[in-house]
Amino acid sequence: DAKTTQPPSMDCAEGRAANLPCNHSTISGNEYVYWYRQIHSQGPQYIIHGLKNNETNEMASLIITEDRKSSTLILPHATLRDTAVYYCIVRTRSGGSYIPTFGRGTSLIVHP
Amino acid sequence: DTGVSQDPRHKITKRGQNVTFRCDPISEHNRLYWYRQTLGQGPEFLTYFQNEAQLEKSRLLSDRFSAERPKGSFSTLEIQRTEQGDSAMYLCASSPPRMGVIMADTEAFFGQGTRLTVV
Numbered sequence: 164d165a166k167t168t169q170p171p172s173m174d175c176a177e178g179r180a181a182n183l184p185c186n187h188s189t190i191s192g193n194e195y196v197y198w199y200r201q202i203h204s205q206g207p208q209y210i211i212h213g214l215k216n217n218e219t220n221e222m223a224s225l226i227i228t229e230d231r232k233s234s235t236l237i238l239p240h241a242t243l244r245d246t247a248v249y250y251c252i253v254r255t256r257s258g259g260s261y262i263p264t265f266g267r268g269t270s271l272i273v274h275p
Numbered sequence: 276d277t278g279v280s281q282d283p284r285h286k287i288t289k290r291g292q293n294v295t296f297r298c299d300p301i302s303e304h305n306r307l308y309w310y311r312q313t314l315g316q317g318p319e320f321l322t323y324f325q326n327e328a329q330l331e332k333s334r335l336l337s338d339r340f341s342a343e344r345p346k347g348s349f350s351t352l353e354i355q356r357t358e359q360g361d362s363a364m365y366l367c368a369s370s371p372p373r374m375g376v377i378m379a380d381t382e383a384f385f386g387q388g389t390r391l392t393v394v
Contacts, residue, residue: 197382199385204390205387205388206279206366206368206385206386206387206388207318207366207368207385208385209382209383209384209385212382248317250317260323260325260330260331262308262320262323262331263308263320263368263383264320265310265317265318265319266317267315267316267317268317
């Protein structure tokens with residue numbers, strides 16, 4: 164079962180890129196990496212996921228290293244509304260099921 | 276149907292009382308998860324349903340907790356004889372059926388949660 168490690172907090176200036184790292188050194192070869200974020204008092208919101216190739220959508224980009232042991236979520240132009248806790252997760256195998264398992268995430272503060 | 280719906284959004288109860296929460300997943304999402312989240316922590320997995328079958332239960336789900344999904348649509352989470360330590364945000368999430376390749380999974384969509392306060 165893969166586990167993830169993230170820095171507890173980061174900050175970023177508004178308008179700049181926010182790069183959030185995640186280590187998942189024990190990830191299996193065919194496990195996806197998912198990113199969610201949680202704004203205070205709301206449920207987690209899906210951002211992006213990937214397997215091997217870099218991915219981009221309207222919210223963010225995901226860069227996965229070639230050895231798949233780490234990844235970086237990039238918010239290209241951070242806004243104040245991007246202040247949230249960001250979770251990098253892989254699905255933990257429990258019996259025959261794969262369960263999204265959250266750590267404590269990275270608290271990103273975007274400042275003016 | 277715009278997302279996962281949870282009811283109520285807030286619940287205050289006295290210690291020892293029973294409470295029940297409801298989750299309505301996104302239509303046609305056959306997978307449903309319950310999580311609990313306390314202040315400063317990430318969501319902790321409680322239980323997982325695929326259709327009406329409860330396939331996984333966390334050790335966190337003590338015998339005072341029970342979850343059901345009788346028709347494979349909405350789900351309920353009941354806590355009996357509530358304790359102050361049960362105070363938390365209870366989150367529900369749903370996912371569509373998995374794609375063919377075993378690891379080709381899909382994202383989970385979360386509701387806004389039910390905040391329980393036991394006094």
